[in-house]
Amino acid sequence: MVSTQYLFKKFKVGLKAMLSDKIGVLGISILLIIILLSAISPYIFPLQSRADPTQIFQPPSGENWLGTDHMGRDIWPQIANGGRGLLLLAFITASISVMIGIFLGTAAPLIGGKFDEILLFFADVWLTIPRFPLLVVLSGFFNLTSYVLALVLAILSWAGLFRSIRAEVLSLKEREYVEAAKMLDLSMIHVIFKEITPNMMPFIIMNFTLMMRHAIYAQVGLFFLGLLPLEVNWGVMLNIAWAQGAIYHPDALWFILAPAIAISLLILSLVWINRSLENLFNPVLRTDHDD
Amino acid sequence: MTKAMKKELLKINDLSIAYNTPRGKLHAVRNVNLTVHENEVVALIGESGCGKTTLCLSIVQLDEDNAQLLNGEINYYKDGEVKILTQMSERDIKIIRWQEIALMFQASQSVFNPVIKIKEHFIDTVKAHDNGYSRKAIIDKSKNLLSKMQLDADRVLNSYAHELSGGMKQRALIALSFILDPKIVIFDEPTTALDVLTQRKIIDLLRLIKEEYDFSIIIITHDLAIAAELADKVATMYAGQIVENGKTEDIFYSPSHPYSYGLINAVPKLISDKCEGDLSSIPGSPPDLIDIENKCQFSPRCNFATEECFRDEPTISKVGESHFVACYNYKNVPPIRRDN
Amino acid sequence: MPSNPVDIYVNELISSHGISVEAARSRASALYALDLDMPVWRQYISYLGNLIQGNMGQSIRSPGVRVSTIIRARLPWTLFTVGSGLIISTILGIVLGTISAFKRDKWYEPIITGSASIISAIPDFLIGIFLIIFFGIITWFGMDRPLLPIQSMRGTHTMGLSIDDGFTYIRDIFAHGMFPIITYVLAQIGMWVLLMKGSTTSTLKKEYVKLAEARGLSNTKIMSKYVARNAFLPIATEFAMRMGFILGGSLIIEQLFVYEGLGLELLNAVHGRDYPVMQGILLIITACIVFSNLFAELIYGALDPRTRRGE
Ligand SMILES: Nc1ncnc2c1ncn2[C@@H]1O[C@H](COP(=O)(O)OP(=O)(O)O)[C@@H](O)[C@H]1O
Ligand code: SF4
Ligand SMILES: [Mg+2]
Numbered sequence A: 001m002v003s004t005q006y007l008f009k010k011f012k013v014g015l016k017a018m019l020s021d022k023i024g025v026l027g028i029s030i031l032l033i034i035i036l037l038s039a040i041s042p043y044i045f046p047l048q049s050r051a052d053p054t055q056i057f058q059p060p061s062g063e064n065w066l067g068t069d070h071m072g073r074d075i076w077p078q079i080a081n082g083g084r085g086l087l088l089l090a091f092i093t094a095s096i097s098v099m100i101g102i103f104l105g106t107a108a109p110l111i112g113g114k115f116d117e118i119l120l121f122f123a124d125v126w127l128t129i130p131r132f133p134l135l136v137v138l139s140g141f142f143n144l145t146s147y148v149l150a151l152v153l154a155i156l157s158w159a160g161l162f163r164s165i166r167a168e169v170l171s172l173k174e175r176e177y178v179e180a181a182k183m184l185d186l187s188m189i190h191v192i193f194k195e196i197t198p199n200m201m202p203f204i205i206m207n208f209t210l211m212m213r214h215a216i217y218a219q220v221g222l223f224f225l226g227l228l229p230l231e232v233n234w235g236v237m238l239n240i241a242w243a244q245g246a247i248y249h250p251d252a253l254w255f256i257l258a259p260a261i262a263i264s265l266l267i268l269s270l271v272w273i274n275r276s277l278e279n280l281f282n283p284v285l286r287t288d289h290d291d
Numbered sequence B: 001m002t003k004a005m006k007k008e009l010l011k012i013n014d015l016s017i018a019y020n021t022p023r024g025k026l027h028a029v030r031n032v033n034l035t036v037h038e039n040e041v042v043a044l045i046g047e048s049g050c051g052k053t054t055l056c057l058s059i060v061q062l063d064e065d066n067a068q069l070l071n072g073e074i075n076y077y078k079d080g081e082v083k084i085l086t087q088m089s090e091r092d093i094k095i096i097r098w099q100e101i102a103l104m105f106q107a108s109q110s111v112f113n114p115v116i117k118i119k120e121h122f123i124d125t126v127k128a129h130d131n132g133y134s135r136k137a138i139i140d141k142s143k144n145l146l147s148k149m150q151l152d153a154d155r156v157l158n159s160y161a162h163e164l165s166g167g168m169k170q171r172a173l174i175a176l177s178f179i180l181d182p183k184i185v186i187f188d189e190p191t192t193a194l195d196v197l198t199q200r201k202i203i204d205l206l207r208l209i210k211e212e213y214d215f216s217i218i219i220i221t222h223d224l225a226i227a228a229e230l231a232d233k234v235a236t237m238y239a240g241q242i243v244e245n246g247k248t249e250d251i252f253y254s255p256s257h258p259y260s261y262g263l264i265n266a267v268p269k270l271i272s273d274k275c276e277g278d279l280s281s282i283p284g285s286p287p288d289l290i291d292i293e294n295k296c297q298f299s300p301r302c303n304f305a306t307e308e309c310f311r312d313e314p315t316i317s318k319v320g321e322s323h324f325v326a327c328y329n330y331k332n333v334p335p336i337r338r339d340n
Numbered sequence C: 001m002p003s004n005p006v007d008i009y010v011n012e013l014i015s016s017h018g019i020s021v022e023a024a025r026s027r028a029s030a031l032y033a034l035d036l037d038m039p040v041w042r043q044y045i046s047y048l049g050n051l052i053q054g055n056m057g058q059s060i061r062s063p064g065v066r067v068s069t070i071i072r073a074r075l076p077w078t079l080f081t082v083g084s085g086l087i088i089s090t091i092l093g094i095v096l097g098t099i100s101a102f103k104r105d106k107w108y109e110p111i112i113t114g115s116a117s118i119i120s121a122i123p124d125f126l127i128g129i130f131l132i133i134f135f136g137i138i139t140w141f142g143m144d145r146p147l148l149p150i151q152s153m154r155g156t157h158t159m160g161l162s163i164d165d166g167f168t169y170i171r172d173i174f175a176h177g178m179f180p181i182i183t184y185v186l187a188q189i190g191m192w193v194l195l196m197k198g199s200t201t202s203t204l205k206k207e208y209v210k211l212a213e214a215r216g217l218s219n220t221k222i223m224s225k226y227v228a229r230n231a232f233l234p235i236a237t238e239f240a241m242r243m244g245f246i247l248g249g250s251l252i253i254e255q256l257f258v259y260e261g262l263g264l265e266l267l268n269a270v271h272g273r274d275y276p277v278m279q280g281i282l283l284i285i286t287a288c289i290v291f292s293n294l295f296a297e298l299i300y301g302a303l304d305p306r307t308r309r310g311e
Helices: A005-019 A022-044 A075-081 A084-111 A114-128 A131-141 A145-156 A158-172 A176-183 A188-199 A201-224 A236-243 A250-285 B052-059 B090-096 B116-130 B136-147 B155-157 B166-178 B197-213 B222-232 B248-253 B260-267 C005-017 C019-033 C040-052 C067-101 C108-119 C124-137 C167-204 C206-214 C221-245 C248-256 C262-271 C276-303
Strands: B008-021 B022-036 B039-044 B067-078 B081-084 B101-104 B184-188 B216-220 B232-238 B241-247 B316-318 B323-324
Touching: A022 A075, A022 A250, A022 B067, A075 A236, A075 A250, A084 A114, A084 A145, A084 A158, A084 A250, A114 A158, A131 A145, A131 A201, A131 C248, A131 C262, A131 C276, A145 A158, A145 A201, A158 A201, A188 B216, A201 A236, A201 A250, A201 C248, A250 C108, A250 C124, B008 B052, B022 B052, B022 B067, B022 B216, B022 B241, B039 B052, B039 B222, B052 B067, B052 B101, B052 B184, B052 B216, B090 B260, B101 B166, B101 C206, B116 B136, B116 B155, B116 B166, B116 B241, B116 B248, B116 C221, B136 B155, B136 B166, B136 B197, B166 B197, B197 B222, B216 B222, B222 C005, B222 C248, B232 B248, B232 B260, B241 B248, B241 B260, B248 B260, C005 C019, C067 C108, C067 C221, C067 C248, C067 C262, C067 C276, C108 C167, C124 C167, C167 C221, C167 C248, C221 C276, C248 C262, C248 C276, C262 C276
Parallel strands: B039 B216, B039 B232, B101 B184, B184 B216
Antiparallel strands: B008 B022, B008 B067, B067 B081, B232 B241, B241 B323, B316 B323
16 A cells, blocks of 8 residues: 555655766756745845946856846846746646646546546547647737736646546556455545555656646747746846847847756756656656557 | 487587676576487476576577677587587578577567568568578468468468467467478477467477477476476576486486476476476575675575585586486485376 | 627727727628627637638738738748758658667767757757857857858848749748758757657567567668668657647747748737737648648558558
């Protein structure tokens, strides 16, 4: 029987293995640095709101670590503070979407019948939706605030996880301990959350990072296109650099490179974490059927 | 047929193979000597991980990438000539493979390419060795072999692997192994993945085909009943070594190695229609093959062990006519009592 | 919050152009080819009916211009750039992926695989931005200007040139399409390399490949008939699926390079609240995905007998 203790032990073993994987360590370190910066920057690197026309597009210096922007403001505080919103929203999106995926993905095969069929059909249709163009169009109809966007993103991306979880549950359903749990007359909810979900944890965590990655891409893309309300984040910095023509301005190199590199690092860290998780869990998850 | 008439076909001399692993060299096969004569069936028994597969892969030089030949050689005798398989070029060994020695892998459930029909496998095999045959001639011969394996030849040839059951695939593979009339066929656990009835059927078919053609068999099996039924000679492997080697009746009725004794004694009835031999019945587990200690490898599990067993590895002793054992105390091992 | 595009449009006409309600409604009705006195759901059904007959209505920003005309003008450019990007990246990815699967002990293998996994993680528009910076903005040491004249490479082709100009025109559209195409290639090539490498490596381990060796087949035969045919299966499916996203995957890149394709048109429509154009383009994009999925299934059925149904 799966207990918290067991999970904790599994987690510890996993963490240990992950720390021995260089790429995984690199990914976790980058992510932790970004999270740390997001947490402390408002106090240590506060944003500078006043424009200073004498300081436009200055190169990096001891005072302005990453140079200055088109209004002469220091770029570094903008970078240090600019990941928070993206990360938070990506986290919320991934959480909602994973919850929908888990709930429907376990409920469908357990309830079975028409319910299962209809959901599966929906998921298939859902997967053919051109997500990003649709988001762009939606942002033309509605004012997408962060939380609405998180919800929309989550709703747009539940189908993939639903399908994989459904498949896993179908195969787990056949296994003994679920049978045993049923014999003990445990309720279905109990079966889902006590027996099945813990077994799929690796799978879910991997999907979580993947989902965060998609959410970050979508957000940054929409910000870059100027389709979301402006705030301070890396996507908006790109948008401003673009809108100001800074992208074609050799002096503005740092203004555009800094957020571009920051976004790349954030996504890379998620990809690396995902990859090292995959290496870690693969023996369990590997399905090498031939025929 | 008397002993003197049998000619040597394959001779493995002092073969040692190690795998290079992150922890160091894993000695999977250690100083193995084994001879296979014409028309002889040799059974290799021993629990999982004792090096049986490694040995067989080496015979056709299909060793894993990280395998390394430490010493020894494998000789193959053809028309009075010796061919040293372990020193052959890639081109020459390709000719030996399947035409002279056909190796059928363990757990052979996905040995057919899923995207081409079964008949393509027969045609590819023949053409690789002799481009002179027409497709029609190859198909005819395949049909003949498949019918001998009691399969619906036309249907099987035109099927894809996923359209056949496990037993059908196994029988098709056996048919495929005879397409070039090889001198030796090696079966690595041919029945492990199959259900009991199918196992029985495969063994019967093997016996039938053995009566009809002249060839030798090396069969690896966990199933002592199969070994007793098919084999002329049995070799027991333990921790990379052949610890006992002799005629089937010698090994099964008066084994000289405590390990063989344990294996055989654990099986209630040797020849039965249910194949129920099982090698996992001796308590304890085999040693780590990376850090090999200088002692009898079986000593931690051995009921006959004495002091010297823990000091030094035993050398080979001759027990009787072509019966060899690596044990200090082989004289103490009693014969097997059969109540039936 | 406005409930449907027609209402939004009518409201906008009234508020921004000061037209009377009647005038606005009659203009909207003409645009969408709808009877605005019908219930909204009947309007929508009749709009869908029009769509099915190929009538996607008219643009709001350029009144009188049919949506289908706009799409027909923009579509080829997107098809050209995204399609070239897809094909080139697939071919290069197959080659590099195969090399890295077979040369696992060579010094360059980790470099190929490493770069592939990094580049496949970076969002396509950032790759575009990096390209612009490195080729069009930075003046590298020892040069007096950037490597490429990025400003004059914007757009789909040089004004005034047409297909009648023959080779000059071809060269011109490639020069203009170069940045988007390279961006698409770089954005996808990593994925192809990793997919091909993974697929080849796992195929090489399959029992049927080992048995083919045991049967004495020549290496050429094993590689072509046993390895390649199986390793190629996931590539083929992925390719067919990606064909579906040819039209949808181009929004930001086209904006970045001011490349007047379907994606940029969609963006302009969103900014200009041109609902018929938005709907029309979204419809085309979705249709493309649906057809590619069907196509993917066909391809898979043809290549892999295991997926064929019936006897
Ligand atoms: N490619 C390999 N790399 C490292 N060790 C291996 C490899 N293949 C087999 N081994 C090890 O070699 C030993 C012998 O394996 P094998 O020949 O497969 O035994 P058997 O066929 O008797 O079960 C085992 O301990 C196994 O773990
Ligand atoms: S040598 Fe000793 S330990 Fe080894 S098998 Fe013989 S009696 Fe047992
Ligand atoms: Mg084996």
